[in-house]
Amino acid sequence: MFKSKLPNLGTTIFTTMSALAAEHGALNLSQGFPNFAANPELLRLLGMYGANGFNQYAPMIGVKELRDQLSLKTKKLYGASYDSETEVTITSGATEAIFAAIAATVSTRDEVIVFEPSYDSYLPAIELCGGVPVYITLYYPDFVIDWDLVKSKISDKTKLIILNTPHNPTGSVFSKNDLNKLAELIEDRDIYLIGDEVYEHIIFDGLIHHSLCTNSVLKEKSFICGSFGKTFHITGWKIGYCLAPKELSVEFRKIHQYLTFSTFTPAQYALAKYLENEDNYLSIPAFYQRKRDVFLDSIAGSRFEFIPSQGSFFQNVSYRNITDTNDTEYAIRLTKTVGVASIPISVFYHQKLDQKVLRFCFAKDDQTLKKAGEILSSL
Ligand SMILES: Cc1ncc(COP(=O)(O)O)c(C=O)c1O
Known part of the structure; x- marks a missing residue:
């Protein structure tokens, strides 16, 4: 059996x-997927790079042009610097990035703080790594985080906290205060963070996306996971990425290398070109x-x-x-x-x-x- x-x-x-x-x-x-088409220009670019022979394995860490564009965009939008050679990795969707970040961080009996309701890929990954989920329940209608409660759940075994903003399924977003409170709690501790920020560009009523990388304490401990699927209505392309400081990226890449090695080449070139026009995401x-x-x-x-x-x-x-x-x-x-x-x-x-x-x-x-x-x- x-x-x-x-x-x-x-x-x-x-x-x-x-x-x-x-x-x-x-x-x-x-x-959660769009039932309408992606921008024709993006589709044209995909076809063009395919037709022009960009069809063999991409570099393990991702196509340089796309890593460079991500590095530029992150600097421009959030003021955060990531070296495109050592700190930006292209993955097969955010799902792979999240899995690799969990696998790189969590060992048997390590505790992982998970806010619920939560996206469904986190828990199986934690479980496979032998980690122990520590749940914090958020309630309808505003799903606000009680940071005193978070403090009470942190122990010597806490290794990772998974955060998601803008949030699926609730539609809530982090405030700057949330980031500050989190920074107070993890500063000087060996606790790492996953920032699941796949909806970074889908935010309303003039609110600003507060990426974990906008806070210097959090940035040093964070694997920021993103997805082009959500931003550009191409969930089926499964192109995502992870931004993390060099020390964390080294470990992240050890997992990514044997999980998928590299991801769909022509799409990476197409996205790199498409990102050159900032209106496409703004x-x-x-x-x-x-x-x-x-x-x-x-x-x-x-x-x-x-x-x-x-x-x-x-x-x-x-x-x-x-x-x-x-x-x-x-x-x-x-x-x-x-x-x-x-x-x-x-x-x-x-x-x-x-x-x-x-x-x-x-x-x-x-x-x-x-x-x-x-x-x-x-x-
Ligand atoms: C919160 C959240 N994280 C990650 C993902 C996965 O993204 P991808 O399709 O790029 O793997 C999704 C997709 O629904 C999501 O909603």
Whole structure:
């Protein structure tokens, strides 16, 4: 009998809900991916680099042009310097970057602080490395972090803290104060950080993305993981990256080297060229804020309650005025009976905390968003 290393892991809710949406012909606002095309210029560049012979293994650390562009962008936006030779690594999506950062850091019985609700790739990686997750629960509606509670959870065994801003699934973002509090807690300790910042460019209402690298104490301890999939509507390309100080990058690259070695070559050249025009990423917040507002306007008169998302392409809504049904059952029921698929927030908590809240992905064309809003408003 094969002994599973991850005995409690089954099919994810994302697969389940997308399959259910397809089976019932439902509007799929569940899984987090855009249903519209990427910029034609980016697609042209991909084709061009492919046609021009850029199809063999990229360097293990990533194509130089792309690392240089990332280094420049990070300096320009956040004032933080990363040497593109020694501190920037291109990965197969942020998922690989997060896994490699966890594997590079966590050994058996090391504790890892995880805020819940949390993105689902963190825990299996921690478990595979023999680490012990220490959960901190955040609650609807504002999901604020109680830093005194974090302090009480830090022990001599704490090795890593995983942070995600803008946050999936809640749509909340870090403030400068959050960074300062975190810096106070970890300064002078051997605690490292993963900054999952894949939604850095999807932030609304004039809020600023406070990257961990904007704080000098945090920068020295951080693996900052990003993704072009989210920023440029190309989740299927799976191109991500990790920014980390040299000492951390050396260890990170030891894992990356044997996990994937290198990643899709023509896409790296295409992205490097595309990043030369800063409008391509500076226009993203307004683009997604409009989408969020199309969705929110369409459910404004409904019985659902919400606080507008501050970032990411997710909107949480509470249905406590409609029914007492638990969130997973309600999400399934909405998919089957009215044809709108969402994700129940409880799946992002290890203890499956039900707060009567659903997550809708608004990275969808306007017609889909309006139609979904119309249906939800009729409930
Ligand atoms: C918070 C968060 N981190 C990481 C990822 C993974 O990014 P990628 O598709 O680049 O692997 C996602 C994708 O949904 C995400 O929402």
